[in-house]
Amino acid sequence: MDFAAIDKQISALEACIDSTVEVTPGEQLSVGVDLGTAYIVVVVLNAAGSPVACAMEFAQVIKDGLVVDYVGATRIVRRLVQQLEERLGRQLTHAAIAVPPGTGHKDSNTHRHVVEGAGLEVTAILDEPTAANAVLGVQNGVIVDIGGGTTGLSVIEDGKVTYVADEPTGGTHVSLVLAGSYRISFTEAEELKKDQDRQREILPVVRPVIQKMASIVNRHIEGRDISAIYLVGGTCCLKDFETVFEKETGRPVYKPANPFLVTPLGIALNC
Numbered sequence: 001m002d003f004a005a006i007d008k009q010i011s012a013l014e015a016c017i018d019s020t021v022e023v024t025p026g027e028q029l030s031v032g033v034d035l036g037t038a039y040i041v042v043v044v045l046n047a048a049g050s051p052v053a054c055a056m057e058f059a060q061v062i063k064d065g066l067v068v069d070y071v072g073a074t075r076i077v078r079r080l081v082q083q084l085e086e087r088l089g090r091q092l093t094h095a096a097i098a099v100p101p102g103t104g105h106k107d108s109n110t111h112r113h114v115v116e117g118a119g120l121e122v123t124a125i126l127d128e129p130t131a132a133n134a135v136l137g138v139q140n141g142v143i144v145d146i147g148g149g150t151t152g153l154s155v156i157e158d159g160k161v162t163y164v165a166d167e168p169t170g171g172t173h174v175s176l177v178l179a180g181s182y183r184i185s186f187t188e189a190e191e192l193k194k195d196q197d198r199q200r201e202i203l204p205v206v207r208p209v210i211q212k213m214a215s216i217v218n219r220h221i222e223g224r225d226i227s228a229i230y231l232v233g234g235t236c237c238l239k240d241f242e243t244v245f246e247k248e249t250g251r252p253v254y255k256p257a258n259p260f261l262v263t264p265l266g267i268a269l270n271c
């Protein structure tokens with residue numbers, strides 16, 4: 001696995017949050033929409049599969065992988081798409097989306113309707129680990145996706161997902177612990193958590209939550225031949241998250257430069 005190439009690709013996407021790469025008229029663009037518990041992210045790639053634009057918004061319209069505010073979700077996706085269209089000077093027409101593994105047909109269709117209601121034709125519905133693996137290219141190991149609401153894990157054997165699990169512990173719990181410890185609001189805790197300069201200070205406070213996440217992973221991979229753990233999802237952005245995980249699981253842990261953007265990028269790569 002070429003970790004440096006993966007990090008380069010993700011850094012290029014990160015740069016597209018603030019700036020837009022010019023596209024040639026008529027060039028085929030691929031779009032990925034990630035409807036998350038904490039963030040809705042839209043990624044646009046050019047014909048070569050390189051990122052050209054990215055927009056996101058904090059949102060609480062999805063819970064445990066299910067759409068709980070259909071109108072709100074559609075409005076946000078439409079707003080992000082319009083923003084990207086203005087930046088690119090082009091209309092976006094179709095997109096791929098992803099749902100947590102094990103999501104039923106009916107619930108997947110609700111995700112589809114949100115994105116179609118925002119004006120994009122949905123060309124593919126993936127499960128999240130498969131999307132993440134379009135970037136990582138794991139052949140054997142476990143992808144652990146820790147987002148806002150859940151810790152999801154997918155065992156990959158010979159490049160295929162062979163086992164999945166999803167449990168309700170995520171970044172929201174990290175923020176709740178911080179809010180309680182520092183006696184601040186949830187919103188302030190979210191900000192504190194993302195402040196790079198204070199992540200070393202907060203680690204002792206949030207370590208038990210990370211240990212809990214690692215114990216969930218341990219429980220699911222017990223007795224399996226897992227050579228490495230690959231971390232994705234926004235919560236893994238926490239400094240030294242991987243060090244705690246490595247200690248608790250006793251396995252090598254790989255964390256990309258920006259784990260938050262792996263799944264959104266992988267979704268767009270499947271458009």
Ligand code: ATP
Binds near residue numbers: 147150170171235
């Ligand atoms: P889910 O996967 O549960 O549906 P989601 O897709 O919205 O949720 P992500 O976008 O992967 O999840 O991650 C969101 C979580 O990551 C939030 O709890 C957010 O506070 C946290 N997060 C984002 N950036 C950082 C950061 N730099 N440091 C720490 N936590 C972060």
